[in-house]
Amino acid sequence: MADRIRRKGTRPGDKLVLVTVGKKTGLERMTPVRWFPAEGDTKLIVASASGGPRNPAWYYNLAAHPDRVRVEFAGQRVEVTPEQLHGADRDNAWRQITTQASGFARYERITDRQIPVIRLTPRTRGERET
Structure with a gap:
């Protein structure tokens, strides 16, 4: 499934592969998630866990290692900076x-x-969070 998502995923609502680093393990984790367009090249994703009582594990991985996140879709691998939205933006x-x-x-x-x-x-190339 991840290989198919990596090749496709060009339309809003399609899935992308979210690549994070495990909060506890430090190992790379890959999770398919739906994406939605935002301004410019930014994308929105939702930590829904299908309405479960807790946020999905990938959410905590993002928070633990925000400088080691990338997405894979439509044949691309893109390093991204995650930002949780609040208030009116959310x-x-x-x-x-x-x-x-x-x-x-x-x-x-x-x-x-x-x-x-x-x-x-x-x-941007070479950009890292501290």
């Missing part, structure tokens, strides 16, 4: 996402947590 992104994929609104109704929305911004 609300606007959430409306956009649930308009395109109404299932996410259902997930938020069945959980007690606010589902995180993450913006992935491509890093």
Whole structure:
């Protein structure tokens, strides 16, 4: 499945392969997630865990190692900087996402947590967070 996603994934709502480094293990982890367009080349992803009570493991991996995140889709490997959206930014992104994929609104109704929305911004070559 990951190989197919790496080759495709050009349309909003398609999946990309999110590559993170495990918070506890330090090992590379690959997770298919749906993406949605944002400004320019940035993409939005949702830590829904299908409406489960906890955020998915990849969410914690992003927080632990934000400088070691990349996405793979449409034959590309792109290093990105993750940023969790809050307030009006999150609300606007959430409306956009649930308009395109109404299932996410259902997930938020069945959980007690606010589902995180993450913006992935491509890093320029050589750029690293400290």
